[in-house]
Amino acid sequence: MKILTVPQKIQALRERMAAHGLSAWIVYSADPHLSEYLPEHWSQREYLSGFTGSAGFMAVTQKQAALWTDSRYWVQAEAQLQGSGIELMKLGAKGVPSLEQWICAQLSPAQVVGVNGMALSVAQAQQLEQQFAAAELAMQVDLELLDAFWTARPPLPQAPIYEHEERFAGAPRREKIGRVRQAMQELGASRHLISSLDDIAWLLNLRGSDVDYNPVFLSHLLLSEADAYLFVDEQKLSPELKQQLLHDGVVLKPYDAVQAVLAAQLADDACSLLIDPARTAWAIVQPYMKQVQLRLNPSQGFKAQKTAKEIAHIRHAMEKDGAALCEFFAEFERRLQAGEQLTELDVDSLITAARVRQPDFVCPSFATIAGFNANGALPHYRALPESHAMLEGDGLLLIDSGGQYLDGTTDITRVVPIGTITAAHKKDVTLVLKGMVNLSMAVFPVNEPGPNLDAIARLPLWQHGLDFGHGTGHGVGYFLNVHEGPQVISHYGFGRAHTEMKEGMITSNEPGLYRTGQWGVRIENLVLNQSAYKTEFGEFLRFETLTLCPIDTRCIDVALLTETERAWLNSYHAEVRERLSPYVTGEAKDWLLKRTKAI
Numbered sequence: 001m002k003i004l005t006v007p008q009k010i011q012a013l014r015e016r017m018a019a020h021g022l023s024a025w026i027v028y029s030a031d032p033h034l035s036e037y038l039p040e041h042w043s044q045r046e047y048l049s050g051f052t053g054s055a056g057f058m059a060v061t062q063k064q065a066a067l068w069t070d071s072r073y074w075v076q077a078e079a080q081l082q083g084s085g086i087e088l089m090k091l092g093a094k095g096v097p098s099l100e101q102w103i104c105a106q107l108s109p110a111q112v113v114g115v116n117g118m119a120l121s122v123a124q125a126q127q128l129e130q131q132f133a134a135a136e137l138a139m140q141v142d143l144e145l146l147d148a149f150w151t152a153r154p155p156l157p158q159a160p161i162y163e164h165e166e167r168f169a170g171a172p173r174r175e176k177i178g179r180v181r182q183a184m185q186e187l188g189a190s191r192h193l194i195s196s197l198d199d200i201a202w203l204l205n206l207r208g209s210d211v212d213y214n215p216v217f218l219s220h221l222l223l224s225e226a227d228a229y230l231f232v233d234e235q236k237l238s239p240e241l242k243q244q245l246l247h248d249g250v251v252l253k254p255y256d257a258v259q260a261v262l263a264a265q266l267a268d269d270a271c272s273l274l275i276d277p278a279r280t281a282w283a284i285v286q287p288y289m290k291q292v293q294l295r296l297n298p299s300q301g302f303k304a305q306k307t308a309k310e311i312a313h314i315r316h317a318m319e320k321d322g323a324a325l326c327e328f329f330a331e332f333e334r335r336l337q338a339g340e341q342l343t344e345l346d347v348d349s350l351i352t353a354a355r356v357r358q359p360d361f362v363c364p365s366f367a368t369i370a371g372f373n374a375n376g377a378l379p380h381y382r383a384l385p386e387s388h389a390m391l392e393g394d395g396l397l398l399i400d401s402g403g404q405y406l407d408g409t410t411d412i413t414r415v416v417p418i419g420t421i422t423a424a425h426k427k428d429v430t431l432v433l434k435g436m437v438n439l440s441m442a443v444f445p446v447n448e449p450g451p452n453l454d455a456i457a458r459l460p461l462w463q464h465g466l467d468f469g470h471g472t473g474h475g476v477g478y479f480l481n482v483h484e485g486p487q488v489i490s491h492y493g494f495g496r497a498h499t500e501m502k503e504g505m506i507t508s509n510e511p512g513l514y515r516t517g518q519w520g521v522r523i524e525n526l527v528l529n530q531s532a533y534k535t536e537f538g539e540f541l542r543f544e545t546l547t548l549c550p551i552d553t554r555c556i557d558v559a560l561l562t563e564t565e566r567a568w569l570n571s572y573h574a575e576v577r578e579r580l581s582p583y584v585t586g587e588a589k590d591w592l593l594k595r596t597k598a599i
Contacts, residue, residue, distance in 0.1 A: 004149065006048070006049060006050045006083075006084040006085070006086070007083075007084060007085050009047070009048050009149065010048070010060060010065055010084075010085060010086070012148070012149040013025060013048065013060055013145060013146070013149075014060065014062055016145040016148050016149075017060070017062070017114065017145065018062070020114065020140075020143060020145070021112055022112050022113070022114040022140065022143075023061060023062065023106075023107050023111035023112055023113065024059055024060065024061045024103050024106065024107060024111070024112075024113045024114070025059070025060045025113075025114045025115065025145060026057065026058070026059050026099065026103075026113065026114070026115040026120075026128075027044050027045045027048055027049075027057060027058045027059070027060070027115075027116075028045065028057045028115070028119050028120060028124070029043075029045045029046075029054070029055060029056055029057055030042070030119040030120070030121070031118075031119060032118045032119065032195065032220075032281045032283075032284070033195045033196055033197050033218070033220075033279070033281075034121050034195070034196065034278065034279050034280070034281065035196075035197055035211060035214075035216075036054065036055075036481070036483055037054060037211050037212065037213065037214055037481075038211065039154070039156065039157050039210055039211055039218070040154040040157075041153060041154050041155060041156050041157070042119065044116075044119070044146055044150075045057060045058055045067075047146070047150060047153075048146065049067055049080075049081065049084065049086055050080050050081065050084060051067060051069070051073075051076075051077050051080045051081060051086075052076075052080065053069055053072070053073035053076055053077060053380060054380065055069055055070060055072070055073065056068060056069035056070075056073065056077070056091075057099060058086065059099055059102060059103055061103075061106045061107070063106075064087070064106060065084075065085060065086045065087065066086065066087045066088075066089050066099075066102055067081060067086050067087070067088060067089060068089040068090075068091045068096075068099055069088070069089075069090075069091055070091045070092055070469070070470075071090070071091075071092060071093075071379075071469030071470070072378075072379040072380045072469065072470055073380060074088070074090055075377075075378055075516065076378060076380070076381070089102070092469075092492075100127070100128065100131035100132070101131075103132075103137070104131065104132070104134075104135040104137065107135070107137055109135065109136035109137065110136060110137075110138070111137055111138070112137070112138045112139070112140055113128070113132060113137055113138070113139050113140070114139075114140045114141075114143055114145070115128070115139070115140075115141055116141070116143065116144050116145075116283075117141030117142060117281065117282045117283030117286065118144075118281050118283045118284070119281070120141060120281065120282045120283070121277060121278050121279065121280065121281065121282065122275065122277040122278075122280050122281075122282050122285060122292075122294070123277040123278045124282070125139075125141065125282035125286075126277070141282060141283060141286070142283065156210075156218060156233075156255075157209075157210040157211075157218065158233070158235065158236065159208050159209040159210050159217065159236065160208070160209075160236050160237075160238075161206050161207070161208045161217045161232070161236045161237050161241065162206070162207055162208070162241070163205060163206060163207075163241060163244070164201075164205045164206060164207050164406070164479065165406065166205075168313060168406050168407050168479070169205045170306065170307040170309050170310040170478065171307065171309075172205070172248075173203065173204050173205045173248050173250075174248050174249070176202070176203050176204075176205070176299070176302070177203060177204075177223065177228060177248075177249070179298070179302055180192065180203065180223060180298050180299055180302070181223065181225060183298035184223065184225075184274055184298070185225070187274060187293060187295060188272065188293075189272050189273065189274035189293050190224060190225065190270075190271045190272050190273075191222060191223065191224050191265055191266065191271055191272065191273045191274065192222070192223040192224075192273070192274040192275075192298075193220065193221070193222050193223075193258075193262065193273060193274070193275050193280060193284070193285065194220065194221040194222075194223070194276075194279075194297055194299065195220050195221075195279060195280050195281060195284070196276065196279040196297060196300075197210075197211065197214070197216035197217065197218070197219065198214070198216055198303070198477060198480050198481045198484060199221075199279070199297050199299040199300060199303070200216075200217075200219050200220075200221045200230075201215065201216045201217065201480060202299060202302075202303040202477075202478075202480060203221065203299050203303075204221070204230070204245070204250065206241075207479065208236065209363070212367075213363060213364055213365055213366045213367065213404070213482070214480070214481045214482070215362065215363075215404055215479060215480065216480070216481070217232065217236060218232070218233070218255060219231055219232040219255065220255075220258045220284075222258070222261060222262065222265065224265070227249070227251065228249055228250045228251065229250075229251050229252075229253050229261060230245065230250050230251070230252055230253065231253045231254065231255050231256075231257055231258045231261070232252060232253075232255050233254075233255050234252050234254075237252070258284060259284055262284065262285070262288070263287070266288050266291055269290075269291065271291060272291050272292070272293055273285065273288055273291050273292050273293065274292075274293045274295055275292055275293070275294065275295075276294075276295065276296055276297040276300070277294045279297060296486060296497070296498050300485060300486050300498070301486065301498070301502075303477070303478070303480070303484075304475055304484065304485070304486060304487060304502070304504075304505050305502055305503065305504035305505055306478055306504045306505070306506060306528075307504070310478045311504065311528065313407035313408055313478075314407065314408035314409075314478065314506070314528075314546060315546065316407055316408070317360075317403075317405040317407045317408025317409075317410060318408065318410060318526075318546050318547060318548050319548060319579055319580060319583055320358040320359065320360070320361075320405065320583070321355065321358070321402075321403050321405070321410040321412070321547075321548070321549075322547070322548030322549050322576065322579070322580045322583070323358065323580055323583035323584050323588070324351075324354040324355045324357065324358050324361075324403070325351070325354070325412070325549045326549075326580060326583075326584045326588040326589070326591055326592045327354045327357070327584065327588040328350055328351045328353075328354040329416075329591055329595070330587040330588045330590070330591035331350060331354075331587070332347070332350060333591065334587065336391070336418070341390060341391075341392070342390075342391045343383070343388050343389065343390050343391060344370040344371065344372055344375065344383035344388045344389050344391070345370075345383050345385065345388050346391075347368065347370035347383075347391075347397070347399060348368040348370055348383065348401075351368060351399070351401050352364060352368070355403045358403075358405070360405045360406040360407055361403055361404075361405055362403075362404040362405060362406060362479075363403075363404050364401065364402060364403060364404065365402035365403055365404045365409050365410060365411060365482040366401075366402055366411070366482050367382050368382075368399070368400070368401040369381055369382060369398065369399070369400035369401070369413075370383055370397065370398070370399050370400075370401075371383075371389075371397070371398045371520060372389045372390075372391055372395060372396075372397045372398075372418065373389070373393075373395040373396065373518065373519050374516075374517050374518060374519065375388075375389055375520075376396055376397065376398035376415075376514075376519050376520030376521070377514040377515055377516050377517065377518060377519060377520040378514075378520070379469075379470055379512065379514060379520070379522070391418050392418075392419075393418070393419055394418065394419035394420045394421060394422075395417075395418055395419065395421065395425070395519055396415050396416070396417065396418070396421060396425055396429070396519045396520070396521065396555070397415065397416050397417075397418050398413065398414075398415050398519075398520050398521065398522055399413065399414055399415075399416070400412070400413040400522065400524065401413075402482055404479060405479065406479055407479065408478060408479060409476055409477050409478065409479055409480060409481075409482055410526065410547070411476055411482050411508055411524065411526060412524055412525065412526070412547050412549055413510055413522045413523060413524035414523065414524075414549060414551065414552060415429055415521050415522065415523065415552065415555055416552045416554075416555070417552065417554050417555055421554075421555065423557070425519065425555065426555055426556060426557040427557055427560065428513050428515070428519070428521050429521050429523075429555040429556060429557075430555075430556050430557045430560045430561065431460050431461050431464060431466065431513065431560070432460075432461070432511050432512060432513050432521045432522065432523050433523055433551065433556060433561075433565075433569075434460035434560070434561065434565055435456075435457040435458060435459065435460045435461055435472075435511035436457060436509055436510070436511055436523045436524075436525065437565045437568050437569065438456050438457060438459065438460065438565075439453065439456045439457040439472065439473075439489075439509050439511070439527075439543070440509060440525070440527065440543055440545055440568065440572075441543075441564075441568060442456050442542070442543060443532050443540050443541070443542050444501065444540065444541055444542075445537075445538050445539065445540055445541070446501070446502065446503065446538065446539040446540065446541055447500040447501065447502065448500065448501050448541075449493075449494075449499045449500055449501070450473070450487045450488050450489045450490070450493065450499045450500070450501050450507070451488065451489065451490055451491055451492075451493040451494045451496070451499055453472075453473075453489050453501070454471070454472050454473075454489050454490055454491045455491070457472045457489075457509065457511040458472070458491075458511065461511065461513060466513055468511060468512040468513055468514060469514075470490075470512065471488060471489060471490025471491075471492055471493065472489045472490060472508075472509065472510060472511055473488065473489030473490065473507040473508045473509055473510060473527075474488055474489075474490075474507065474508050475487045475488065475505060475506065475507055476506045476507065476508060476526055478506075485498070486498035486499060487499050487500070487501055487502075487505050487507055488507075489507055489508075489509070501529055501541060502529060503529050503530065503531055503541060504528070504529060505528070505529045506526055506527070506528050506529075506546065507526070507527055507529070508524055508525075508526055508527075509524065509525050509526070509527050509543070509545075510522055510523065510524030510525075511523070523551060524547075525545050525546070525547035526545075526546045526547045527543035527544065527545055527546060528543065528544040528546050529541045529542075529543065530542055530543070530544045545572060548575070548576045548579055548580055549576065550573060550576055550592065550595035550596050551569065551572075551573075552595065553569075553595070553597075553599050556599070558599050566599060569599065570598040570599065573595075573596035573597070573598065574596070574598075576592070576596055577592060577593065577596040580592055581593075
């Protein structure tokens with residue numbers, strides 16, 4: 001089988017475009033569920049461009065090709081796109097055109113832009129239609145062009161689906177479905193289509209492994225007042241699970257039958273369909289837009305606010321994860337001190353091995369980021385067998401990792417010294433730590449938009465003329481996706497709807513600082529929105545820090561900390577020591593006691 005180069009793939013695409021009368025083709029990083037992380041079958045942008053970052057999209061005309069990605073991936077994209085003929089568009093940088101602006105500048109009126117409507121959200125489609133109409137361009141969404149030359153395209157995943165046990169689930173599926181139906185009734189919607197995989201997994205108390213690191217499965221769910229149709233490959237479910245679903249009123253339909261069933265259900269024009277425009281594929285619902293209500297999936301808000309039962313489980317998962325990290329760091333430091341030659345790849349294998357030994361561990365929650373010195377300056381760097389660094393010499397090692405447990409999802413970043421570090425290293429780490437601590441201590445009104453909190457973490461960096469290019473915090477699921485909405489702590493999220501902070505939400509707190517070609521710093525804990533107090537001015541929330549792992553004080557310039565910041569760190573380390581001590585013994589416990597000493 002002939003393996004095509006990226007320029008050859010682009011040429012093959014152009015030939016298919018010409019055959020269909022298209023002047024441009026758009027490739028999003030998306031699938032029919034608008035997932036952030038994709039099954040290999042839907043990794044079209046990665047296949048076509050060679051760029052492996054998790055975020056980005058591209059456009060191809062008969063003469064030009066361009067790829068947009070954000071600052072986390074600029075260095076990586078520049079390297080991977082070299083020699084491809086694809087121009088890198090630095091998303092968010094000054095003077096860089098949007099995808100729509102770029103296409104409109106390339107084409108003439110009456111020309112046609114193509115995009116696969118199964119990988120295009122309703123919100124994106126409406127935006128494209130508006131922009132292209134102003135430029136007198138047409139849009140075609142019913143084609144799939146890559147199949148003609150992507151001969152080795154991976155098949156759809158076939159991993160089994162399993163029950164999220166009742167002892168772990170926050171509530172029975174009947175109760176969750178009832179809450180969503182109540183929301184439908186309040187909105188006057190007779191039908192509700194859910195295509196987002198995390199919503200379906202949460203709503204039905206089911207889990208799978210169709211997407212790496214995310215315990216979800218390919219499916220759609222159509223709810224009415226009386227019926228619940230799950231569109232899924234039945235071969236993934238055991239006979240017992242099928243019976244349980246049927247008992248709870250969930251009827252199974254073939255995965256690819258969603259459009260046919262939807263057509264029958266909406267034959268009556270009086271029927272209305274509730275969809276989330278950011279999480280529903282345009283091709284599925286385009287014929288019914290006159291009957292559509294565009295709203296956030298009710299389940300997004302419900303699952304973001306963890307129940308008391310879920311929170312109790314998550315605290316336990318954090319204790320197990322913290323114990324695993326104690327074991328990892330103790331072994332890691334012992335092997336370094338013994339003079340072993342370790343690499344970034346060893347960090348990944350050792351930290352995963354430590355988690356595997358914990359009860360109820362399922363898999364990592366994302367690909368471990370272990371970046372030494374310059375590699376740490378790449379926020380989403382991943383060491384590969386063909387490209388990684390030895391841990392030798394002096395500098396900072398950034399480790400961002402997480403675990404999926406049956407009772408919770410973890411995500412943590414720590415920075416540790418290798419060899420001898422400098423005053424400049426310590427200053428950068430301390431400024432990032434100050435931002436993380438400041439946000440940890442924040443108190444704010446209920447329903448305060450998350451983006452408004454971002455500046456609290458950035459202020460210590462801004463005061464030194466420093467900044468970082470990613471958001472400070474993302475929501476985290478409960479044995480679900482490590483990136484979950486709707487809340488976000490990021491100034492990039494200003495103007496976005498549904499970012500209000502509510503009790504029970506779990507969000508990351510992870511300011512950073514990246515010096516290209518030198519080193520990177522990020523310190524990350526997960527925090528829980530908890531009630532703080534009520535006054536005549538309203539209800540206020542505070543953060544409970546959930547993550548339990550020492551922050552390496554060898555990297556800190558204590559003189560730069562205020563007394564309040566130092567007290568917070570000492571209090572945090574005292575809690576880490578108290579809660580993790582029962583879970584560790586031997587060298588892991590010795591390491592814990594050593595690394596949690598007060599400063």
